[in-house]
Structure formats: structure tokens, C-alpha cells
Amino acid sequence: MPDDFANERRGQIPTNLRLLVLLEEVAKAGVPVTPSSLKDNLNLPKPTLHRLFNTAEAAGFLQRDIDGRSYGPGPRLRQLSLNTMSSQRLRTVRLAILRSVAEQIGETCNIATPDREGMIYLDRVETHWPLRIQLPVGTQVPFYCTASGKMYLASLRSAYFERYLSTARLDMRGPNTITNKQQLKAEIETTRKRGYSTDNEEFMEGMAAIAVPIFDDRKRVVSTLSVHAPLQRRDLVELSKNVEALKTAAHELTELINS
Structure with missing residues (x-):
């Protein structure tokens, strides 16, 4: 795990942390975001980003916005926030x-x-x-x-x-x-x-x-x-x-x- 954090600091997000870091970035943005808008922040290939967004949406952690292209926190991520609070x-x-x-x-x-x-x-x-x-x-x-x-x-x-x-x-x-x-x-x-x-x-x-x-x-x-x-x-x-x-x-x- 310490090696994973070291990789993240160098801009290389370990595979087992990618979805968590994606959710962190979406929550941090405060507004609906598209996969392409996070490409530079996460330094991940476009296909990987889209796969992560689709996985998070299917699991209820992200929810597609009314424009059909951007995403915001889904019901499970919002509940996670409430439980944390x-x-x-x-x-x-x-x-x-x-x-x-x-x-x-x-x-x-x-x-x-x-x-x-x-x-x-x-x-x-x-x-x-x-x-x-x-x-x-x-x-x-x-x-x-x-x-x-x-x-x-x-x-x-x-x-x-x-x-x-x-x-x-x-x-x-x-x-x-x-x-x-x-x-x-x-x-x-x-x-x-x-x-x-x-x-x-x-x-x-x-x-x-x-x-x-x-x-x-x-x-x-x-x-x-x-x-x-x-x-x-x-x-x-x-x-x-x-x-x-x-x-x-x-x-x-x-x-x-x-x-």
C-alpha cells in the first residue's frame, strides 16, 4: 500500500485506487464533469476513464446529468458522504x-x-x-x-x-x-x-x-x-x-x- 501512495504522488494511480480517485475528483469538482475533463487530472487513457465512469454509474456511485454526457455523485456516493458526516x-x-x-x-x-x-x-x-x-x-x-x-x-x-x-x-x-x-x-x-x-x-x-x-x-x-x-x-x-x-x-x- 505505501508503494501505491508513492505511485499516486508521481501521477501514476495504482489500478486498485483508480475508481476511488475518480470518485474523489468528481466530488471535488462540485459540478457535473465529463470523462475528458478529468483526463489531465488523472493521467489515464481515455478508454480506461470511460470504463471507470461506466462502472461507477452502473454501481450507483455516479449519476449521469441531464445533458447525457457529464456525471455527478450518484445515490451511493451521496449516502457515503452522509454516513461519513x-x-x-x-x-x-x-x-x-x-x-x-x-x-x-x-x-x-x-x-x-x-x-x-x-x-x-x-x-x-x-x-x-x-x-x-x-x-x-x-x-x-x-x-x-x-x-x-x-x-x-x-x-x-x-x-x-x-x-x-x-x-x-x-x-x-x-x-x-x-x-x-x-x-x-x-x-x-x-x-x-x-x-x-x-x-x-x-x-x-x-x-x-x-x-x-x-x-x-x-x-x-x-x-x-x-x-x-x-x-x-x-x-x-x-x-x-x-x-x-x-x-x-x-x-x-x-x-x-x-x-
């Missing part, structure tokens, strides 16, 4: 940070990660109040009408957001759901400029929420930290007073996952 040592510290900010704000706080169809709740600390909104760990929620989802959309490059917008179904979920694509585009631009997102009865009637980004070491949004509350207790104006507390906790979480 949920490793016991990392999760213990992460929950401590999450619990601290939840106690400071006095409302339920969540960490969510993006999947292909929406945001998935990875961790959650409940409020002590008897009146609470149930969105358990593992719940998937839409991008367009949730605070966590809109924060993720705001992190996308313009071309990828436009691609999402062109195919998205903006169904009515709450009384204030944005169903007009141009209005959603303006909302995402506002979110991008101010650095946090909001949900004012857009996902669910009677609920408000705000979210801030958590970054990887390349300044990409890998997850979000959010807080939500029933309007009977806190409206969006009151909840938005906690943006700085959320940003401080998100900074701690960013340092944790990149340490």
Missing part, C-alpha cells in the same frame, strides 16, 4: 454546537444537506417548547420553498441555477409559496447578497425559518444551519434577530468539517 466522533461535536445554538435561540435548529431532489435533514435539536414543528432527521424538503433549500440554490453558479429553474415545479406548499419563477430568481439573488435565507410560511402554514451556509474547504456550501418556529411564538422578524448567532455556529461547524 454522521461518524460518531464528528457527530458528537457537531451536535454539541447545534445544541448550544438551539439553547441560545430557544427554538429548534437543524443541519440539512443537499440531495438531487431537495434538502435532507442530517441533524436536529428540538426546542423545549411543547408547541413544535415535526421535521425529523431524514426528512427531505424542497429547495424552492424552504430556508435551507433557498440558501443552497443561492450558492449555485448562475448556469446551474437557471438549469434548475427551467425544470423545477413550484407547487404551492404554504400561503406564501413563491410559484413564479422570476420572483424566485429575484428571491435567490436577494438571499445571495444578504448571506442568509428566509421562509415565511412558504413551506408550511404557520411556520417561519431562517438559514445560513456551512462551507467546505473550497468555500462551497455543503450544508445549511437553520432555525424554525411556529408563528404563534416568533414571526420572521423576531426569528431574523438570530442571524448572527446562527452564523457564529455555522462558522464553528465549517471549521469542524474542514479540520
Whole structure:
């Protein structure tokens, strides 16, 4: 094995590591990639690259993008990422940070990660109040009408957001759901400029929420930290007073996952 790592450092990827290194490069890119775009990075023959991509796709680790030529993380690679993020040592510290900010704000706080169809709740600390909104760990929620989802959309490059917008179904979920694509585009631009997102009865009637980004070491949004509350207790104006507390906790979480 040490010889394998030495070969990799010299640009010669050992056969038994090629698929792993390919998956690493796809995940690192952060956008769908084609086999030819990784040719120089991996220094592998074109037929070998295509064979590796086909193998990873067949096994569910990669998934072909809508253009039919490029690939992104498949369901098994995304699940691998979630399982890695949920490793016991990392999760213990992460929950401590999450619990601290939840106690400071006095409302339920969540960490969510993006999947292909929406945001998935990875961790959650409940409020002590008897009146609470149930969105358990593992719940998937839409991008367009949730605070966590809109924060993720705001992190996308313009071309990828436009691609999402062109195919998205903006169904009515709450009384204030944005169903007009141009209005959603303006909302995402506002979110991008101010650095946090909001949900004012857009996902669910009677609920408000705000979210801030958590970054990887390349300044990409890998997850979000959010807080939500029933309007009977806190409206969006009151909840938005906690943006700085959320940003401080998100900074701690960013340092944790990149340490």
C-alpha cells in the first residue's frame, strides 16, 4: 500500500485506487464533469476513464446529468458522504454546537444537506417548547420553498441555477409559496447578497425559518444551519434577530468539517 501512495504522488494511480480517485475528483469538482475533463487530472487513457465512469454509474456511485454526457455523485456516493458526516466522533461535536445554538435561540435548529431532489435533514435539536414543528432527521424538503433549500440554490453558479429553474415545479406548499419563477430568481439573488435565507410560511402554514451556509474547504456550501418556529411564538422578524448567532455556529461547524 505505501508503494501505491508513492505511485499516486508521481501521477501514476495504482489500478486498485483508480475508481476511488475518480470518485474523489468528481466530488471535488462540485459540478457535473465529463470523462475528458478529468483526463489531465488523472493521467489515464481515455478508454480506461470511460470504463471507470461506466462502472461507477452502473454501481450507483455516479449519476449521469441531464445533458447525457457529464456525471455527478450518484445515490451511493451521496449516502457515503452522509454516513461519513454522521461518524460518531464528528457527530458528537457537531451536535454539541447545534445544541448550544438551539439553547441560545430557544427554538429548534437543524443541519440539512443537499440531495438531487431537495434538502435532507442530517441533524436536529428540538426546542423545549411543547408547541413544535415535526421535521425529523431524514426528512427531505424542497429547495424552492424552504430556508435551507433557498440558501443552497443561492450558492449555485448562475448556469446551474437557471438549469434548475427551467425544470423545477413550484407547487404551492404554504400561503406564501413563491410559484413564479422570476420572483424566485429575484428571491435567490436577494438571499445571495444578504448571506442568509428566509421562509415565511412558504413551506408550511404557520411556520417561519431562517438559514445560513456551512462551507467546505473550497468555500462551497455543503450544508445549511437553520432555525424554525411556529408563528404563534416568533414571526420572521423576531426569528431574523438570530442571524448572527446562527452564523457564529455555522462558522464553528465549517471549521469542524474542514479540520
